[in-house]
Each structure stands twice: as structure tokens, then as C-alpha cells.
Amino acid sequence: MKSIKKVVLAYSGGLDTSVILKWLQEKYDCEVVTFTADIGQGEEIEPAREKAKQAGIKEIYIENLEEDFAKNYIFPMFRANAIYEGEYLLGTSIARPLIAKRLIEIAAETGADAIAHGATGKGNDQVRFELNAYALNPDIKVIAPWREWDLLSREKLLNFAEKHGIPVDMKHKNGGSPYSMDANLLHISYEGRHLENPSNPPEDSMWRWTKSPEAANDEAESLSISFENGDPVAINNETMKPHEVFNYLNQVGSRNGIGRLDLVENRFVGMKSRGCYETPGGTILLKAHRAIESITLDREVAHLKDELMPRYAKLIYNGFWFAPEREALQTLIDHTQKNVTGEVNLVCYKGSVQVVGRSSPHSLFDENIATFEDDGGSYNQYDAEGFIKLNALRLKTLGRNKKD
Structure with missing residues (x-):
């Protein structure tokens, strides 16, 4: 050296x-x-x-x-719905x-x-x-x-x-500052000092981006997010660049008290660490992306993505973005997004974000099949009997064995 x-x-x-x-x-x-x-x-x-x-x-x-950060790093990660240890x-x-x-x-x-x-x-x-x-x-x-x-x-x-x-x-x-902080387009984090005791609640004065849910706007705020191939491209029908999407969603989330997190996580180096985070825009976007996927992804593809997501998130958390396994997973994830196009309507109110509607030209939701009314023969309910019996065969065999 x-x-x-x-x-x-x-x-x-x-x-x-x-x-x-x-x-x-x-x-x-x-x-x-x-x-x-x-x-x-x-x-x-x-x-x-x-x-x-x-x-x-x-x-x-x-x-x-x-722009590079939003387009080539945050967006690919959000196509995977990546969260580490269920929250981060x-x-x-x-x-x-x-x-x-x-x-x-x-x-x-x-x-x-x-x-x-x-x-x-x-x-x-x-x-x-x-x-x-x-x-x-x-x-x-x-x-x-x-x-x-x-x-x-x-x-x-x-x-x-x-x-x-x-x-x-x-x-x-x-x-x-009494905290070690890191901020970027996606979030701001707080660690150290007062937070090093995981039993200490975060101080109200610590939070810099978001209002508390109690102090957030008294009126609910509605918005729509438009997606193309898994990426958000417009908000309320206004086309935006990737970094503009996050700037806008961060403002919406901040004034509505959305995106606060208090977490004890497992660091890659072996210790547990307590950190607090504000991710207002990301919290909204994750909710919206999962909503548009719910009507555009095949069931088994969606479930496969959910099974792979923790591995993908762990790779990012541990520093393996440029590793071949992350890139291989990204290829699969991006392939699943080719029809993830459409619009999601949401309502933000005092710390919560709720999906109230979703639509897509590639929707797999068939009202004729899903309806509780007369479907005109689109779905033969009698077919369910054989389906159930075939799936019950091994369970019945096991049950008889236990009974004997």
C-alpha cells in the first residue's frame, strides 16, 4: 500500500x-x-x-x-419488490x-x-x-x-x-447531530447514540422528512401512478423522469406521515444494529407496484418472484449488486415485468397508504370468471369437485394411516 x-x-x-x-x-x-x-x-x-x-x-x-441512481438502481430493485428482513x-x-x-x-x-x-x-x-x-x-x-x-x-x-x-x-x-445519518433520493437513516439502546423510543425531534401520523394532513390525499414494464412513468397522468417520480412521492408521503420505520436488523458483519428510517416515496411505490402486479402477473410467476425476493434483497444488502447471481436474478425479474403496465389509484392518510383501484391493458383478472353472479358458463363449478378430490387423495391416505 x-x-x-x-x-x-x-x-x-x-x-x-x-x-x-x-x-x-x-x-x-x-x-x-x-x-x-x-x-x-x-x-x-x-x-x-x-x-x-x-x-x-x-x-x-x-x-x-x-437520474442514474433512480433509473438504474432504485427502479430495478423495486421491480423485485425488494425488502430486507421483511421491512427495510x-x-x-x-x-x-x-x-x-x-x-x-x-x-x-x-x-x-x-x-x-x-x-x-x-x-x-x-x-x-x-x-x-x-x-x-x-x-x-x-x-x-x-x-x-x-x-x-x-x-x-x-x-x-x-x-x-x-x-x-x-x-x-x-x-x-446525535445520530449518524445517511440520506439520498430513496430515504434517510438514523443510527447511534440514543438509538443504540433498542428499548429507547425514537425522539420526535429526530425525524427530518416526515410529519408524524398524528400531525399529518387531516384530509386524505388521492393519487394515481402509471406503470410501464414495471417502472413508474407518470403520476396523476403527468409524465415524469425517474428521479422526479421519487421527489414527488417523497413530498406526498412526507406530508401524510408515511414511511417511518424503527428496525433492529442483522448486519452482514455479524452484529445486530438498530436503525430508524424514513422512506416516504418508496413506501408508496412498493404498495403501488405490488398492486399492478396483482392483476398482470400469472399466479406462479408472482409466487416465484416472492420466493426469490428475500435472496435478491439480501444480495443488495450485503453488497453483491455487481455479482453474477444478482444479475441473473435481475434478468428473470425484468422478464416478468414486460406486461406490468397500467394504473394504480391510491389514498394516503395519516401514516397509511391504501390501494383503491388498479387497471391494465394486460390484466389477467376476468370478471366473467370471478363474478358471484351468473357467469354464463364461463366457469363450471362442478369441476371443482374433481379438483378437490385429487388434491385430497394423499391427505385421505395419510388420515387413514394415522387412524389405523
Whole structure:
């Protein structure tokens, strides 16, 4: 690692990555390239440019990747209805492969022989960044300062910053947020401090995006989402780009108190971790996508997707987005979506989202067969007797055996 000449750093401009930048220059005596991505976190990222310049950085990458993130990462994941351990919509997990991909691409563009990230040695993100990076460039070197240095407290980080003249925002000097947070187009997460005791309820002041259900709008809000081949393309008949869909749904969900989650999850590295999440738009979209699938997917195809979904979600959570098994599953999932086209009507009200209608030109729902009225011979009810008897044959055999 001492032979490293140039490294691309995933850089936010905050305390941690500002310290990492200087630490890399000192520890490895190398040139540093900074990469700052706007993936819809809702914060101004341009200040990172000036901070990088002050640190003597010559190659500075600041990019808006919202559209790429929504179209090529979030949308494919939502075609699978992916949720981890029954609840988590994978907001942090799905952002990491995109960042890793750009780190590798920028390394190639600038002739860098290493990349660096600010993920800790206890979390999932170190795994996600590095597995995805190695899948794209097996020869890349990865520097993870949190696994190397002794700056393992905020006090030590602040002391390092003061010693080296690194500008620190007042919010960091005062301790900053009581939580470790990550935000992007899909969600915002909270971990640490008060939340480390899983019996502590989340503080009302913690939530940044959504109203509480109690304080949400008193009137229900209706909306319709139009799908083409499994992806949302319009809301209330207004065509939107992928990132615009999420911006709109996030606003709807936020004002209606939708998308809060308090979860203890099993990290890939082996520990349990308590986190809280706000995923307003994603919660609405998942409900709508399952609704349009309910009338457009064959029963066995739908059930097969549901059986494969936990495996697919686990691959994303653990950092295997660019692994061949995820790509193979994606091919199958995308094939199932060719007729998932139509419109879903929903109502949002005080923390809940309900489907109130769905329609599709490819609907497999046959009113003539499903009706409780006279179906005109579309379905011969007498056929059910033989169906039941054939399915009961083994059960009757088992029952007689037990009786004997």
C-alpha cells in the first residue's frame, strides 16, 4: 500500500472525510482526487469543492447522479419488490454500488491506483463499497482509514482537524447531530447514540422528512401512478423522469406521515444494529407496484418472484449488486415485468397508504370468471369437485394411516 501514488476519495466535505483527506496525504504521501455525488440527499454539495481546493486538491469531481441512481438502481430493485428482513427498503444499500462504480471509473480516468471511503470497520458500507469495487476492478487498492487509524472518537477527529488547520463547521464543534445519518433520493437513516439502546423510543425531534401520523394532513390525499414494464412513468397522468417520480412521492408521503420505520436488523458483519428510517416515496411505490402486479402477473410467476425476493434483497444488502447471481436474478425479474403496465389509484392518510383501484391493458383478472353472479358458463363449478378430490387423495391416505 505504501506504493500508492494517487487515490480517489469518496468525499462529502464533512468532518470525517475532511480529516481522511489530510490523513491520506500524510500517511501515504499521495495525490488525492475527491469525488462528491449528489444522489438526492437534499444538501448543498458545492461547498465541498471549495473545501477540497483549500486542501490543495487539483482534481475535483462533483456530480449530480440522481437520474442514474433512480433509473438504474432504485427502479430495478423495486421491480423485485425488494425488502430486507421483511421491512427495510434498502435505501442505503442500493446507493453504494453506484458510488463504488463512479469511484472505479474516476480512478481509471485519472490514473489513480486506489480508492478510499469513510465507512467504519463495524458497518455494512465498507463491505458494499469494496465488494462492488473489486467486482468492477479486481486490481484496485482500497484504503479504509477507519480500519487503520487511531482517530476513533469525535474528540480525536476534532483535535486532528485543529492541529492541521482543517475548517470545521460549528455544528461539528458542538457535537453535531446525535445520530449518524445517511440520506439520498430513496430515504434517510438514523443510527447511534440514543438509538443504540433498542428499548429507547425514537425522539420526535429526530425525524427530518416526515410529519408524524398524528400531525399529518387531516384530509386524505388521492393519487394515481402509471406503470410501464414495471417502472413508474407518470403520476396523476403527468409524465415524469425517474428521479422526479421519487421527489414527488417523497413530498406526498412526507406530508401524510408515511414511511417511518424503527428496525433492529442483522448486519452482514455479524452484529445486530438498530436503525430508524424514513422512506416516504418508496413506501408508496412498493404498495403501488405490488398492486399492478396483482392483476398482470400469472399466479406462479408472482409466487416465484416472492420466493426469490428475500435472496435478491439480501444480495443488495450485503453488497453483491455487481455479482453474477444478482444479475441473473435481475434478468428473470425484468422478464416478468414486460406486461406490468397500467394504473394504480391510491389514498394516503395519516401514516397509511391504501390501494383503491388498479387497471391494465394486460390484466389477467376476468370478471366473467370471478363474478358471484351468473357467469354464463364461463366457469363450471362442478369441476371443482374433481379438483378437490385429487388434491385430497394423499391427505385421505395419510388420515387413514394415522387412524389405523
